[in-house]
Amino acid sequence: MLTAVGSLTMMGVALGGLLGVASRYLAVEGNPIEGEIKDLLPGSQCGQCGYVGCAQAAAALAKGEAPVTLCPPGGRALAQQLAAKLGIKADLSAMSDSGPQLAHVAEEICIGCCKCIKVCPTDAILGAAKQIHNVIREACTGCGACVDRCPTEAMTMMPMPITLQHWIWPKPMVSVAAVAA
Amino acid sequence: MGLFDKFFKEPSWGVHPDDHKRPAADVPLRILPPPAKVYMPLQQHVGGAARPIVLVGQKVLKGQLLAEASGNISAPIHAPVSGTVSAIGEITAPHASGLGFTAITIANDFADRWIESTPVADPFALTPEEITKLTAAAGIVGLGGATFPAAAKFALGRRLKVDTLIVNGGECEPYLSADDRIMRDRADQVVDGVRIVMRAIGATQALVGIEDNKPEAIAAMRVAAEPFPEVKIRPVPTRYPMGSDRQLIITLTGREVPADARAAEVGVLVHNVSTCAAVHQAVRFGRPLVERIVTINGGAVKNPGNIFAPIGTLVSELLDFCGLKEEPARIILGGPMMGTPLPHGLVPLVKGASGILALDAQEAHIPEAGPCIRCGNCTRACPMGLLPVEMGAHIRAGDLDGAAKFMLGDCMSCGCCAYVCPSHIPLVQYFNHAKGELWAKERGKLRNEATKRLVEARAVRLEREAKEKAEAAARRKAERAAAKAKAAAEAPAQTEGETA
Incomplete structure (x- = not known):
């Protein structure tokens, strides 16, 4: 019996030590x-x-x-x-997707206050003090941060316009006969 | 290409639809009376849209530059008629979506005055670079339908040391006969263009592949090419899609272009016969690409045939010129296999449009799609050796990445699979849809990366501005301190002076 307890203890200590070393030297920083x-x-x-x-x-x-x-x-x-x-299944049905959005300046309301320029995370707004601002479409991520800062509500979000380069052929409708098969 | 194909000329891929080319191909070429207005789109080619350099109200001569090329892959646009620029704005694009794009409208003054040009007496005395420059300035793009700027291809051919120029006179699409007509009527121009292109890319031989359903074109080209042993006329079997570059290259040279490579990487370059004729016009006479031959055909057309028309003419005017028997059930730009359905006739003729088809109700009929019976016909027909049945099934189930694993990217949407499908499954539309979605995903990824770069650039900017501000503040403080010290140093001296 002593041999059994002894050998198991030895194994436990050795393996535990190994794990301890591994956790120290093979550790992965963060997830x-x-x-x-x-x-x-x-x-x-x-x-x-x-x-x-x-x-x-x-x-x-x-x-x-x-x-x-x-x-x-x-x-x-x-x-x-x-x-x-x-690796999870997400329920996207509840997610209202208005598609990619872009900020848009209503030029007749913009007073050129530069407030939106300061909050834009990608520097996508062009303008100067007392000049009408404009959005560089290629750089706008549609985050909407500028909309909240605009004092005159000149800034609005619009769906990204579909151009010839962005247009995609629709998926063909599956007919009833094909579904039945 | 299997062993079987080596001994038996008939290729194992592709289909052989009724070609419907005659009687339109045999009608002599007609010239369209100049239209009152032409609409020149800024984007008629692969690459960046041209940048307009004219103003509304400006008078322009025929062949005058309207918009210049922007970027490495782009092509300039020239005025197809003389007259006045009456508008620069949006018109409907010749595209299945029916969306708009920017075009320059010119009101014709019917004077037909060409801009002055300098003809080149001997184009073979020019260096390849000069020929490339002249071709680029003339706005020549691939006229077979791919619309890739020709000059960019020349440069590529020179860089990759291409030895063979393949001239595409296949014209495998049913109904179309524009290339057939140009080879019959202007064979000497085509052959001269071929020789100029050979000089531009440094090729030692040119193989002109012409499908054997065009015996008149083969005969005319043989006569024109007689004095030039380096230009060889090679009839090829009539088989759709023989006019696709990969298929024509393997048929004429036995070289197979790898999936991820371009034709130039196996030592060949493909140019269409009409493109070669346009190069002849551009280099010999300094004439930009402003007119082209277009086939008007289809069941709804009264007098089908080939028309020589200014680019930018409305499709409806071309159809009216040939007469309509009935209201067309569908109008198609290009061929029936790969062409673009048009929303209506009020779209301009573009550089890459080789045909306009007005189909009657019987031709345009789309049979109801049935279930896939897994017969495998599509697999046999596919010229790229793909499995359309598998790709289609994955896309129908919404698994686009699964379809991409079956090499959807190699599909050229030639339509052979959909043509042979006994269940009439719209396979090509599935593929086009999936390609669009996958490309949108890819674009999203690129946009995401660009956003990250912008955010980083902003962080750097904010840091730099803060640093500059701090430095400026420190400098001002130092200046103030110095001024104060100076004032303090001067003040006692002054007071001393006053007291003295």
Whole structure:
């Protein structure tokens, strides 16, 4: 009996020691999935998800504390990507997706106060004091941060216009006969 | 290409639809009376849209530059008639979506005054770079329908040391005969253009592939190419899609272009016969690409045939010129296999439009799609060796990435699979839809990366501004301190002076 207790103890100590060493020298800093999620997020730190920035949102997503539908600028497409990355099935039906949005300046109301320029995370607004501002469409992420700051409500969000380059052939309608088969 | 194909000329891929080319192909070329207005779109080519350099109200001559190329892959636009620029604005694009794009409208003054040009007596005395420059300035793009700027292709051919120029006279699409007509009527121009292009890309031989359903064109080209042994006329079997570059290259040279490579990487370059004729016009006479031959055909057309028309003419005017038997059930720009359905006739003729088809109700009829019976006909027909049945099933189920694993990216939407499908499944529409969605996803990723770069640039800017502000504040403080010290130093001296 002593041999059995002794050998098991020895094994326990040896394996425990091995685990201890491994946890010290082979440790992974942080959760690797966090970085991958951060790469997926827009990175504009707009804060619409309720977190301070995209890194914090990524951390919450990795821990499973936040839903994959948290990012309004990313929309439905991002939610799908996040769900695939986290290996979960997301219910996207509730997510109202208005598609990608762009900020738009109503030129007759804009007073040229420069407030929106200061909050834009991607420097997508062009303008100077007492000059009508304008949005550079290629740079706008549609985060909507500027809409809240505009004192005259000249800034609005509009769906991204569909151009020849963006248009996609619709999926063919599946006929009843094909479904029955 | 299997062993079987080596001994038996008939390729194993593709389809052989009724070609419907005659009688339209045999009608002599007609010239369209100049239209009252032409609409020149800024985007008639692959690459960046041209940038307008004319103003509304400005008088322009025929062939005058309207918009200049922007970026490396782009082409300029020239005035197809002389007259006045009456508008620069949005018109309906010749595109299945029916969306608009920007075009320059010119009101014709019917004077038909060409801009002055400098003809080149001997184009073979020019360096390849000079020929490329002249071709680029003339706004020449691939006239077979791909509309890739020709000059960019020349430069590519020179860089990759291409030895063979393949001249595409295949014209495998049913109904179309524009290339057939240009080879019959202007064979000497085509051959001269071929030789100029050879000089521009440094090729030592040119193989002109012509489908053997065009015996008149083959005969005319043989006569024109007789004095030039380096230009070889090679009839090829009539088989759709013989006019696709990969299929024509393998048929004529036996070289297979890898999936992720361009034709130039196996030492060949493909140019259409009409493109070669346009190069002849541009280099010999300094004439930009402002007119082209277009086939008007289809069951609803009274007098089908080929028309020489200014680019920018409305499709409806071309159809009216040929007469309509009935209201067309569908108008198609290009061929029936790969062409674009048009929303209506009020769209302009563009550089890459080789045909306009007004189909009657019987031709335009789309049979109801049935279930897939897994017969495998589509697999046999696919010229790229893909599995349309598998790709279609994945896309129908919404699994686009699954379809991409079956090499959807290699599909060229030639329509052979949909043509042979006994269940009439719209396979090409599935593929086009999936390609669009996958490309949108890719674009989203690129946009995301661009956003990250912008955010980083902003962070750097804010940091730099804060630093500059702090430095400026420190400098002002130092200046103030210095001024104070100076004032203090001067003040006692002054008081001393006053007291003295």
